[in-house]
Amino acid sequence: MKVKIKRYINGEYRWDEFNIDAEGVTVLEILQKIKEEQDPILSFRAMCRAGICGTCAVKVNGEHKLACNTRVYDDITVEPVDIAPPVKDLVVDHSFFLNKLKEGKVWIEPLPTNVPVKPDELKATEKSWDCILCGICNYVCPAIQEDKNFGLPSTFTKAYRVIFDKRNANKEKLKDLVPLNIQSCTHCKNCTFVCPKDCNPEFLIKMLENTMLRYGLIKKEQQQDFGFLGF
Ligand code: FES
Known part of the structure; x- marks a missing residue:
């Protein structure tokens, strides 16, 4: 699966692409896998992993979703949410x-x-x-x-x-x-x-x-x- 991530780094956005071996997993699991195996400085926000804490909102394929309760089966894009000021990568100021x-x-x-x-x-x-x-x-x-x-x-x-x-x-x-x-x-x-x-x-x-x-x-x-x- 190809995962393109729009990241905010040093005042600018850039797209990074990752290839991972996964299917039918949540976007949050994908982000965690990328962080653990390919890019330890990738930043995103999450806590409960169960759709309860509300911290993991991102845009998946252009739509606002909770990363922890969105399952994907094909290539995806992940971006920070709109409107909120960006902080780092997918993290925004709430x-x-x-x-x-x-x-x-x-x-x-x-x-x-x-x-x-x-x-x-x-x-x-x-x-x-x-x-x-x-x-x-x-x-x-x-x-x-x-x-x-x-x-x-x-x-x-x-x-x-x-x-x-x-x-x-x-x-x-x-x-x-x-x-x-x-x-x-x-x-x-x-x-x-x-x-x-x-x-x-x-x-x-x-x-x-x-x-x-x-x-x-x-x-x-x-x-x-x-x-x-x-x-
Ligand atoms: S990690 Fe808590 S709602 Fe997604």
């Missing part, structure tokens, strides 16, 4: 989207008493809980290219559970999301199509947006006109 969580104060503030939750109530926010902050939704988001203040799909996905989960339900926290320009979302659904955990960020953004409208925190006329998309 802080641009993690900082948005701080900006929106997306954290849980526990209620003074325990609140029992029924399984069907838990279901309402389970997609938000599933988010592993891999950032893939952000790397394909056109809204951040147009509006640097946009909060990003991963932030709103996490915010959904902070606001709607019965155990920490806190509509007051909606106010913290106002500076994150939720209405800059174009509802293109790129984030939903690529999410490796099927979190459906676009739907969660829509729900948050509707709730913010209902509470008068944003105004309808500020919404952009995407009439051709039929919303």
Whole structure:
């Protein structure tokens, strides 16, 4: 199998090609094999190897994927993700989207008493809980290219559970999301199509947006006109 890797080295990108004996293995296993057998300084990021920690996002054959849960059978290209500033080879700086969580104060503030939750109530926010902050939704988001203040799909996905989960339900926290320009979302659904955990960020953004409208925190006329998309 031929593996072409786009690497960021000393401020420039370059493509390196490796031949390895493998088939039906994950992209992460391929990267590890190359590092162990051919190029010990190849840099990439990974921890859990099980689709849980969210650190191993790369582009495989031009599409954003988690390296550890993407199996390949033929020649491939591997590149760093889009948007995030490169650090070394396939490693990028994730802080641009993690900082948005701080900006929106997306954290849980526990209620003074325990609140029992029924399984069907838990279901309402389970997609938000599933988010592993891999950032893939952000790397394909056109809204951040147009509006640097946009909060990003991963932030709103996490915010959904902070606001709607019965155990920490806190509509007051909606106010913290106002500076994150939720209405800059174009509802293109790129984030939903690529999410490796099927979190459906676009739907969660829509729900948050509707709730913010209902509470008068944003105004309808500020919404952009995407009439051709039929919303
Ligand atoms: S290594 Fe943890 S999600 Fe891939």
